[in-house]
Amino acid sequence: MSIKELGTYAKNTWCPGCGNFAILNTIKMVLDELKAETGSLQNVVMISGIGCHAKIVDYVNVNSFYSIHGRVVPVAEGIKLANPGLKVIGFAGDGDAYGEGLEHLLFAAKRNIDITMIIHNNRVYGLTTGQYTPTSPLGFKGRSTPFGTMEKPINPLEIMLSSGATFIARGYSNKMDLLKDTMKQAIMHKGFSVVDVLQVCATFYNMYDYYNSKTYELFNHKPDDYASALAKIREWDYNSDSPIGLGVFYKKEEPVFDDKFRMVSPEKPDRQTRINELLKESI
Numbered sequence: 001m002s003i004k005e006l007g008t009y010a011k012n013t014w015c016p017g018c019g020n021f022a023i024l025n026t027i028k029m030v031l032d033e034l035k036a037e038t039g040s041l042q043n044v045v046m047i048s049g050i051g052c053h054a055k056i057v058d059y060v061n062v063n064s065f066y067s068i069h070g071r072v073v074p075v076a077e078g079i080k081l082a083n084p085g086l087k088v089i090g091f092a093g094d095g096d097a098y099g100e101g102l103e104h105l106l107f108a109a110k111r112n113i114d115i116t117m118i119i120h121n122n123r124v125y126g127l128t129t130g131q132y133t134p135t136s137p138l139g140f141k142g143r144s145t146p147f148g149t150m151e152k153p154i155n156p157l158e159i160m161l162s163s164g165a166t167f168i169a170r171g172y173s174n175k176m177d178l179l180k181d182t183m184k185q186a187i188m189h190k191g192f193s194v195v196d197v198l199q200v201c202a203t204f205y206n207m208y209d210y211y212n213s214k215t216y217e218l219f220n221h222k223p224d225d226y227a228s229a230l231a232k233i234r235e236w237d238y239n240s241d242s243p244i245g246l247g248v249f250y251k252k253e254e255p256v257f258d259d260k261f262r263m264v265s266p267e268k269p270d271r272q273t274r275i276n277e278l279l280k281e282s283i
């Protein structure tokens with residue numbers, strides 16, 4: 001399979017200039033490398049939510065599941081627990097992950113379940129045409145806040161760190177080489193990994209110029225040190241005018257939930273025997 005063969009027949013409906021294109025092309029490059037290294041993409045599953053970002057699963061020719069708004073994480077967790085041999089990669093918008101689905105994200109991080117979440121963080125609801133999200137800056141003017149939001153944004157990376165995520169990173173849709181390296185590291189990490197991708201919505205919140213001038217690749221940073229990670233994560237709070245670090249902020253090896261879950265789960269009863277027993281009981 002080549003990168004071309006990873007495409008599908010589905011017509012792409014994203015706006016010209018949308019950062020989702022970079023994320024799509026990046027995941028294809030990562031999958032292409034995984035195919036070359038492992039020989040198959042049979043064990044890869046992509047899951048998405050609802051929103052512009054979610055169409056990504058329509059455009060990549062691997063096993064996929066289109067879930068509902070805010071529910072990418074529980075679907076991904078269910079798939080991983082049902083078949084631990086799978087590489088499970090969830091794609092969610094910032095409204096999806098940090099609004100509707102935040103609680104699921106916290107618990108997945110707390111459990112250290114071995115899934116990857118790629119968050120397309122355009123800091124706006126794209127599909128529903130420009131409402132503010134949990135990471136829109138204070139004063140953001142959109143469809144639902146014509147006079148500007150009166151709330152400060154959350155820092156999702158800080159929330160992920162305090163919830164127990166063992167791999168926390170940030171990418172930017174206009175820095176694809178770094179994004180590819182970061183996404184691949186996240187996917188290869190054993191444990192809960194999250195990559196917040198600053199994904200520019202060209203139509204409702206065009207931040208290319210700003211991010212181009214503010215983003216930099218982390219250097220001399222110790223991702224295995226919690227205090228250093230927290231300090232770096234706090235450098236930009238999604239509201240201030242500070243430099244915006246890109247790359248891996250935190251990385252730690254810890255036992256994963258799926259292994260622990262299997263250790264305490266009783267042996268699966270033979271399905272047919274159980275069906276026969278139930279039939280006998282009900283006749």
Ligand SMILES: Cc1ncc(C[n+]2csc(CCOP(=O)(O)OP(=O)(O)O)c2C)c(N)n1
Nearest residue numbers: 050051052053069093094095096125126127
């Ligand atoms: C529970 C629920 N609430 C609201 C909606 C309506 N809705 C569909 S897409 C969307 C916004 C998606 O925004 P985001 O997750 O940031 O993704 P983007 O479109 O920006 O990629 C909303 C509010 C929905 N489908 N389900």
Ligand code: SF4
Nearest residue numbers: 015018052126201202
């Ligand atoms: S509305 Fe924004 S996020 Fe949605 S496709 Fe257009 S540019 Fe991309």
